Amino acid sequence: MYSVNVRDHFMIAHSFRGAVFGPAQRLHGATYVVDLELRRRELDADGVVVDIGLATEALRGVLAELNFRNLDEEPAFAGRNTTTEFLARAIHQRLAAQVAAGRLGPHAGGLDSARVTLHESHVAWAAYDAPLQPAAPA
Amino acid sequence: MYSVNVRDHFMIAHSFRGAVFGPAQRLHGATYVVDLELRRRELDADGVVVDIGLATEALRGVLAELNFRNLDEEPAFAGRNTTTEFLARAIHQRLAAQVAAGRLGPHAGGLDSARVTLHESHVAWAAYDAPLQPAAPA
């Protein structure tokens, strides 16, 4: 299995509900350094897993929807704790939709799976790893 | 699959037996920077893989049993080479016992597997990765 990974970051405010979160129930924030790993069984005709330029743009676009925001006020996350692991999946879903819509190039339908990792500090990170649906034929 | 990772470290002395180890047969030591990755198929009711505070405490507690020690004198390791990969499994077993004993919280029985990685320098690391046993019902 081949993998390609691109990295970017975003910075948000949020708070959590539930005694388990202790002081993180207060409004605070985080920088998330994000790794997007895309996997494929065989290389495409250009010898790549994916067009790395398009993958970088897709990741930047998805993170731009979250960057410099207070996630407590995002309708998409209403009633949810935007924990690091929850956000990893939300970003995975949005990127999977980009792949399915052909935004990562015509060969990206051959992608097998993706892993999205959010590094929140030098001592903690979370990730979501799942298959990608094959793009529907045009 | 979701993952959460916490990081800590410990510092020990030890020596190895066997010609394959060359100068590492002499008494020397290491700093091990430890990553504990815990995995789970679905998030719990709080939207997390595990209570990260409890995971951090459990890792610190297990490493405290080894920290600032000469492993050549630890009864638990008598007759064994305490290589990086061996220690990764030993720490994995101790953490799995913590999970099974409920020390990572009541929902931690839903954890699927764990990976323990010991970074011994900027050019070498070892890991042990295995399923966690479901916690016995109370």
Next chain:
Amino acid sequence: MYSVNVRDHFMIAHSFRGAVFGPAQRLHGATYVVDLELRRRELDADGVVVDIGLATEALRGVLAELNFRNLDEEPAFAGRNTTTEFLARAIHQRLAAQVAAGRLGPHAGGLDSARVTLHESHVAWAAYDAPLQPAAPA
């Protein structure tokens, strides 16, 4: 010149005022991974720059005053943009006060200077570097 460095982190929400900040004028947040470097011309009688345990505690204490907060509501920062470089100095001042008050041990009066670095992502950091005042004699 000798240096010792300890690292910790904190997570906050804030917003900036001024067109130069673009989208960072919205409420957002950051993880700051903080390096505290303490310098000294000669080692003390124990052969150290500073008691690293006390330095770690002092850093944790200063960061705890900021951690999991919305800095826009902190009276100490009223009317100020809490930029990374501004926060580096604020933390430097608070740590210098700890040194002057003897919280880093009786020999810490011999410390020469300190550098506080705040890493805000994998591509940006800021720092403040300045002399420490000698502790007043008891």
Next chain:
Amino acid sequence: MYSVNVRDHFMIAHSFRGAVFGPAQRLHGATYVVDLELRRRELDADGVVVDIGLATEALRGVLAELNFRNLDEEPAFAGRNTTTEFLARAIHQRLAAQVAAGRLGPHAGGLDSARVTLHESHVAWAAYDAPLQPAAPA
């Protein structure tokens, strides 16, 4: 499953063919920091996954065949785009051949799989991960 990882690097020139590569169609170059992860179900009699000294030598040897070269002129890669993911597999194949030839020691036949990761910058890497063939009996 146990893993051991060793790291080294190499520096090459190359160019790519295909409009998808944009300015990387020009002759340029890269530093690749390479991680070789070797996996094994059970430790050998010495308590290791592999003789780490031999693994380090094998990696260095394979990278030495590529280091300080213009890959556009390497007969082994004629007509191919030497992308990061392509090189990860090429290095995997050469290391697998070393394992099969017994160069990683007599116990290395017990190795299960290997992952070769090439870090090309602080924001991008690629990898190839595949089983190793059991060494033929002597």
Next chain:
Amino acid sequence: MYSVNVRDHFMIAHSFRGAVFGPAQRLHGATYVVDLELRRRELDADGVVVDIGLATEALRGVLAELNFRNLDEEPAFAGRNTTTEFLARAIHQRLAAQVAAGRLGPHAGGLDSARVTLHESHVAWAAYDAPLQPAAPA
């Protein structure tokens, strides 16, 4: 003294002349991960060392002139060994010219000095550190 640092990278081919360079006399290449540290004694009216957006753009612009090129064919470097330390200074000079030309904003004339660091692998880097000339008054 305050510092702000931004990071980017570029990828080039080159070769060196002189027996001291051994196999690096052959055409090869490198990824350089570049840190630009800008220093200032006092913050400007916005509470920053420099407009970090403009600093990031200026660094990207200077690196774009070198990225994806064979430095052996660059007229600006004719007859010179484009070693890591030489390139650090070349980039420093080009960035200093950007500051002097007002491209980092109207307050950037207050910048004191800059350090340009080029990381060429996980085990080697080089830097050039020098004062910046005050911008001429408009």
Next chain:
Amino acid sequence: MYSVNVRDHFMIAHSFRGAVFGPAQRLHGATYVVDLELRRRELDADGVVVDIGLATEALRGVLAELNFRNLDEEPAFAGRNTTTEFLARAIHQRLAAQVAAGRLGPHAGGLDSARVTLHESHVAWAAYDAPLQPAAPA
């Protein structure tokens, strides 16, 4: 001012005397990842701060004298606490002697100063920074 940095590591056992060290009074150990930064005002005739191959060899040689040893039994350190900062200076002195003896090449007499940094974990490091004596003329 120009800098060049090379990195290597060593692994030792030791213990400390003095109540300030708490549990580190027991025999334990550490991995030290070592950065050697060499500085020079002007590049030499080859366009380098120092022959990086010779600098790498010199660092490896100095660390080999310490690697895989119990520092409590080293005559050179009798009666001293081999703290991270103490070791940084000891390594600085040994490397300065190598420079003075001409082991870093005939132009290394032009080196201005050196910084030796020992990273002992992901959260702590120490350094020693001092001028180098000009090499005596042959």
